[in-house]
Amino acid sequence: MDKKMEEELKEAFPMADNVDWNEVYQRIIYRYSTPHGLQHVKEELYKLEDKGEIIVHHIKPYNNPVKMQTLNGTPKVIPTTKLWQHKSCGQCGHIPGYPTSVFWMMNKMEIDYMDEPHQTSCTGWNYHASGASNPVALAGVYVRNMWRAYEIDYFPLIHCGTSFGHYKEIRNMLVLHKEIRDKLRPIMRKMDMDIVIPEEVVHYSEWLYTMSKKAAQQKKYDLSGIRAAVHTPCHVYKLVPEDTIYDPEVFQGRRPAAPSGTAQNFGAKLVDYSTWWDCCGFGFRHILTEREFSRSFALFKKVIPAVEEGKADIFVTSDTGCVTTLDKSQWAGKAHGFNYNLPVLADAQFAAIAMGADPYTIAQVHWHATDVEGFMRKIGVNVDDYKEKFIQYLADLREGKAEPEYLYKPHRKIDFYLSVPERVKWYKGDKAQVPNTSK
Secondary structure (H helix, E strand, O other): OHHHHHHHHHHHOOOOOOOOHHHHHHHHHHHHOOOOOHHHHHHHHHHHHHOOOOEEEOOOHHHOOEEEOEOOOOOEEEOOOOEEEEOOHHHHHHOOHHHHHHHHHHHHOOOOEEEOOOOOOOOHHHHHHHOOOOHHHHHHHHHHHHHHHHHOOOEEEEOOHHHHHHHHHHHHHHHHOHHHHHHHHHHHHOOOOOOEEEOOOOEHHHHHHHHHHHHHOOOOOOOOOOEEEEOOOHHHHOOOOOOOEEOOOOHHHOOEOOOHHHHHHOOOEEOOOOOOOOOOOOOOHHHHHOHHHHHHHHHHHHHHHHHHOOOOOEEEEOOHHHHHHHHHOHHHHHHOOOOOOOOEEEHHHHHHHHOOOOOOOOOOHHHOOOOOHHHHHHHOOOHHHHHHHHHHHHHHHHOOOOOOOOOOOOOOOHHHHHOOOHHHHHHHOOOOOOOOOOO
């Protein structure tokens, strides 16, 4: 009976002291990893490059790379500048303050980046929600976008958690399955492209965590009185978990370092809750077919435990679907008397606000369903002043008295949009100019 109770406790409270975490990690790797492991995938990646079968987009010294610790011990290299921004359909449509916060912080830290206008959707929604498309088509979308980043020599940074997990799966599939490459290559050649695979697939939250101590030096507000609960998106660390970044300074290395470590480095106190491992409730297929399941799951399995167990002031996460679900599901509970009103922010919005970004024109908290003002007032943001200026700015825009404010000069990168670097000309006919892709 004691043994059975112990097993049930492990299942219900995975942060309990008597859990064997090495066993848990191995179980996670076994359940979700590729049959061959990431090290094998990378070895095969470089073999294919040596054979001329693929082009590897390497992280260069001018990307200012930083090595971070991963679950399996192999470092993951995070490029920190000269970054090609693969934006998210959901962020731009539902939470526009998400990408603007990323760009605002990069401006603040003088990071070179490309806000790519020629990017397509990753089509991950189709794949996860309906099973539509096929492996070659999915790989074609991935390679087409990665080619664009390679062509202009900016390293890809993936904003959306879905795209990130999806692209890691596609990378592994492309490397391990010759039949997919053989079907894909003639399609890409018709577009004057070939198979390009970046040597790392990097999520923006990994970049933000890597840069968070430096970013926090420009912090404007004191977050020491803030209790932050964190939800790490499933697609960021469960689909292909081997290269998830961990840090012994973040939950003793028991949780993914991002975005928990970012909240911590900005001075917030991390709080724990028993359902940290659970999905936010989004889940793709059931948000389409069983929406009330998503609504109730988000409230009862995530928001309420974060408030009642962790006494959280804010929920911080790092994916479009998670922010949307955890934030916009709370109104359904409110209609039934469950008024928890826990503000939900992406780590980028959280950090940008802490650094003094305008909460309306940059973080765009007015798009959120739950009230973020209480959190902002608690850290000292002059909410009323910002709101009054924002309302006046909108009025001036409507009356033609003001010009739109941009995060960067429009078309500042027009030369990159149009240019094709010398190193890819061999695909356009001059095969003698083999690109120098030294590691």
